[in-house]
Amino acid sequence: MQSVIKGLLQKNGSKIVFFVMDGLGGLPLGDPRSPFKGKTELEAAFTPNLDKLAQNSACGLHVPVGFGITPGSGPGHLGLFGYDPVEWEIGRGILEALGLGLEVKRTDVAIRCNYATIENHVVTDRRAGRPATEKMRKVTERLQKQIPEINGVRLIFGPGMEHRFAVIMRFPEALQPEAAMINDSDPQAEGRAPLPLIPRHPKAQKVAEVAQKFIDRAAAVLKDDHPQNFVLVRGFSTHPRMPSFAEAYGLRGLAIATYPMYRGLARLIGMDAPDFSGDVSGQIEYMKDNWDDYDFFFVHFKKTDSFGEDGNFAGKVGKIEEADRALPAILALKPNVLVVTGDHSTPAVMKSHSWHPVPVILSAPYVLGGLTEGFSERQCARGELGVFPSVSLMPLALANAGRLKKFGS
Amino acid sequence: MQSVIKGLLQKNGSKIVFFVMDGLGGLPLGDPRSPFKGKTELEAAFTPNLDKLAQNSACGLHVPVGFGITPGSGPGHLGLFGYDPVEWEIGRGILEALGLGLEVKRTDVAIRCNYATIENHVVTDRRAGRPATEKMRKVTERLQKQIPEINGVRLIFGPGMEHRFAVIMRFPEALQPEAAMINDSDPQAEGRAPLPLIPRHPKAQKVAEVAQKFIDRAAAVLKDDHPQNFVLVRGFSTHPRMPSFAEAYGLRGLAIATYPMYRGLARLIGMDAPDFSGDVSGQIEYMKDNWDDYDFFFVHFKKTDSFGEDGNFAGKVGKIEEADRALPAILALKPNVLVVTGDHSTPAVMKSHSWHPVPVILSAPYVLGGLTEGFSERQCARGELGVFPSVSLMPLALANAGRLKKFGS
Numbered sequence: 001m002q003s004v005i006k007g008l009l010q011k012n013g014s015k016i017v018f019f020v021m022d023g024l025g026g027l028p029l030g031d032p033r034s035p036f037k038g039k040t041e042l043e044a045a046f047t048p049n050l051d052k053l054a055q056n057s058a059c060g061l062h063v064p065v066g067f068g069i070t071p072g073s074g075p076g077h078l079g080l081f082g083y084d085p086v087e088w089e090i091g092r093g094i095l096e097a098l099g100l101g102l103e104v105k106r107t108d109v110a111i112r113c114n115y116a117t118i119e120n121h122v123v124t125d126r127r128a129g130r131p132a133t134e135k136m137r138k139v140t141e142r143l144q145k146q147i148p149e150i151n152g153v154r155l156i157f158g159p160g161m162e163h164r165f166a167v168i169m170r171f172p173e174a175l176q177p178e179a180a181m182i183n184d185s186d187p188q189a190e191g192r193a194p195l196p197l198i199p200r201h202p203k204a205q206k207v208a209e210v211a212q213k214f215i216d217r218a219a220a221v222l223k224d225d226h227p228q229n230f231v232l233v234r235g236f237s238t239h240p241r242m243p244s245f246a247e248a249y250g251l252r253g254l255a256i257a258t259y260p261m262y263r264g265l266a267r268l269i270g271m272d273a274p275d276f277s278g279d280v281s282g283q284i285e286y287m288k289d290n291w292d293d294y295d296f297f298f299v300h301f302k303k304t305d306s307f308g309e310d311g312n313f314a315g316k317v318g319k320i321e322e323a324d325r326a327l328p329a330i331l332a333l334k335p336n337v338l339v340v341t342g343d344h345s346t347p348a349v350m351k352s353h354s355w356h357p358v359p360v361i362l363s364a365p366y367v368l369g370g371l372t373e374g375f376s377e378r379q380c381a382r383g384e385l386g387v388f389p390s391v392s393l394m395p396l397a398l399a400n401a402g403r404l405k406k407f408g409s
Numbered sequence: 410m411q412s413v414i415k416g417l418l419q420k421n422g423s424k425i426v427f428f429v430m431d432g433l434g435g436l437p438l439g440d441p442r443s444p445f446k447g448k449t450e451l452e453a454a455f456t457p458n459l460d461k462l463a464q465n466s467a468c469g470l471h472v473p474v475g476f477g478i479t480p481g482s483g484p485g486h487l488g489l490f491g492y493d494p495v496e497w498e499i500g501r502g503i504l505e506a507l508g509l510g511l512e513v514k515r516t517d518v519a520i521r522c523n524y525a526t527i528e529n530h531v532v533t534d535r536r537a538g539r540p541a542t543e544k545m546r547k548v549t550e551r552l553q554k555q556i557p558e559i560n561g562v563r564l565i566f567g568p569g570m571e572h573r574f575a576v577i578m579r580f581p582e583a584l585q586p587e588a589a590m591i592n593d594s595d596p597q598a599e600g601r602a603p604l605p606l607i608p609r610h611p612k613a614q615k616v617a618e619v620a621q622k623f624i625d626r627a628a629a630v631l632k633d634d635h636p637q638n639f640v641l642v643r644g645f646s647t648h649p650r651m652p653s654f655a656e657a658y659g660l661r662g663l664a665i666a667t668y669p670m671y672r673g674l675a676r677l678i679g680m681d682a683p684d685f686s687g688d689v690s691g692q693i694e695y696m697k698d699n700w701d702d703y704d705f706f707f708v709h710f711k712k713t714d715s716f717g718e719d720g721n722f723a724g725k726v727g728k729i730e731e732a733d734r735a736l737p738a739i740l741a742l743k744p745n746v747l748v749v750t751g752d753h754s755t756p757a758v759m760k761s762h763s764w765h766p767v768p769v770i771l772s773a774p775y776v777l778g779g780l781t782e783g784f785s786e787r788q789c790a791r792g793e794l795g796v797f798p799s800v801s802l803m804p805l806a807l808a809n810a811g812r813l814k815k816f817g818s
Binding site (some may be wrong): 027028038040061065066067068069070071072073074075085086089090092095347349350352353354355356357377378381382386387388 | 469775795803
């Protein structure tokens with residue numbers, strides 16, 4: 001469908017805003033002692049602004065990957081941006097690197113790394129005793145300084161939590177996906193030797209050589225650093241090579257996100273995503289300051305998901321109410337199309353992401369409206385958009401922004 | 410999507426029950442003299458148990474093959490089990506054989522056969538005057554006895570109604586689908602000679618030879634049996650070779666069905682499907698007795714479809730009420746996921762299968778619920794599942810049973 005959309009694009013001065021509350025969708029609370037019993041997080045929250053918007057908008061429930069499939073954050077956002085998450089799977093190494101704030105280009109192979117303990121050629125602790133994050137940051141900086149490149153391939157290190165870090169191998173030329181067809185060195189159990197890296201495709205030969213040299217040189221640098229005296233690597237992956245947001249939709253996109261992974265995902269499809277910290281009011285202020293320079297704004301609101309993951313129903317309710325209070329400032333910018341939704345559901349009662357369809361408001365001049373009394377999962381189930389795939393949201397937004405010509409005549 | 414699902418499977422001790430009322434979906438009765446005027450069969454039926462279940466469940470309407478497409482029983486059930494009925498077409502010969510209670514293996518070619526009348530090498534009656542079923546059963550048994558095998562290929566006969574029967578040719582080795590690329594011998598009109606069997610693929614050569622010998626030898630056996638002195642063959646088909654239920658979902662499945670065709674379909678995908686006769690209470694009792702040995706239970710309730718096909722609105726209403734009375738015994742087993750639905754619609758007012766989406770209740774802990782007042786087509790149209798493809802039911806059931814991991818990260 002993306003290729004059909006591409007053939008219909010036309011430019012205008014319209015502005016599209018996606019206000020994404022991470023993990024927005026929820027489920028009814030069972031606890032009979034709670035005043036929220038029987039209500040979802042959205043139903044329990046006091047959201048006069050969102051309710052009014054829903055009453056006058058096209059509403060529905062969108063399915064991120066497929067019925068019954070619980071999406072990770074990567075697939076959830078790809079779907080929102082109109083990229084089929086099954087077609088465009090983002091490798092584990094890439095996601096890890098993005099999450100640590102590294103940039104990933106088409107010349108890169110990314111890997112997830114663990115500090116590990118090795119004794120007599122056998123891995124005795126795959127996590128090096130879970131060392132302190134700050135201490136390992138310095139070790140990673142030492143590796144960066146001592147191994148800046150191998151065979152003309154630049155290495156870029158991203159320190160992570162405890163024993164984790166990521167490495168990007170930046171080659172001089174763009175790579176094919178086959179270049180990452182290499183097994184993990186992690187033997188997945190203690191008491192075993194690290195696995196040798198074996199390229200599964202001729203195009204992966206050079207990558208495997210560089211990676212093996214990296215492992216060997218890291219071991220030399222770390223030889224006196226017991227228990228973190230070795231590095232295990234996993235999740236070799238290349239840039240997914242999907243069309244950029246500009247190519248796919250003719251839009252200049254700006255991502256305003258406080259977490260590195262969401263900025264990284266946005267950069268992967270060519271949006272601008274400057275480092276940003278601040279609350280949702282600050283995000284909207286930043287959007288206002290950059291209003292003239294972009295066509296599409298992705299405002300990412302993280303905390304709804306975090307509280308959902310923690311099983312903190314009231315905390316998630318509070319964050320939804322915070323988002324509701326921020327809504328008038330978004331509406332004051334008069335976007336031509338405003339989408340308010342989540343990337344997936346994270347019901348507090350499940351303490352995890354879930355497969356449930358995600359409520360969505362699409363506010364634009366040419367909608368039916370009048371079908372929903374407020375903004376919630378159950379209200380959106382009655383909406384004019386029905387239950388539909390997430391990848392259809394972008395075409396709907398483009399159409400409502402007047403950016404799609406007629407198909408055929 | 411089935412391959413995505415396969416990659417996400419995880420095992421647990423959960424139990425999934427599909428209670429399938431054949432041809433469940435209906436349409437409003439027009440007859441102004443009837444107390445049921447304007448109501449569908451489900452709306453007319455007194456179903457307190459189903460209504461209560463629907464109120465607390467995820468409801469919707471599922472589309473078996475595609476909008477506007479009326480499914481046969483085979484495609485309808487394949488969809489329920491998560492196999493796309495367009496991708497996995499079950500050949501006519503296979504369906505006929507399954508319906509007659511024959512087992513079909515990956516070494517088999519199945520064909521539908523007619524007793525016919527031939528005079529001077531010309532077919533004068535394609536149905537041999539529609540002879541009595543019981544009489545023809547004996548003729549078929551005679552053929553089985555006199556032609557048990559040809560060229561090392563075992564023949565298995567299944568007597569049918571009137572002039573109809575099925576034959577399975579069981580080869581010593583597994584066959585490719587191309588082995589069944591052979592035309593029908595039935596000339597489709599009286600006054601014509603039977604068509605010679607011509608293999609359309611080299612792999613069909615041996616099958617065509619054996620089948621032609623079968624026709625010739627049957628003619629020899631039947632030469633004094635006018636009017637049933639010849640056999641016409643149609644619908645050459647092999648096992649559809651879809652992944653088994655265990656391969657696709659990691660589930661041990663038990664089918665409890667009173668009609669051979671539904672048992673046969675279940676066996677085709679590797680479920681256990683012992684011969685069973687009895688009413689729905691007996692089916693549930695049997696499920697209870699086998700509760701610990703399976704993960705998935707398919708309970709098939711046939712009579713809703715039969716009354717629908719007969720145009721007997723009140724009869725179908727009565728059968729729905731019988732099913733409703735059986736529901737508490739299913740709920741007493743406390744399945745983790747209970748799906749109550751049909752394989753397709755058979756509105757009594759149409760006296761046939763139809764293309765209409767089928768109402769469905771999905772009862773599980775993590776649903777919204779509260780959107781439907783009872784169980785009917787119109788109520789389910791308001792449900793949280795929306796109108797969705799039947800093949801999505803299995804992923805939903807697996808997710809609700811906690812059997813699917815997260816997709817991506």
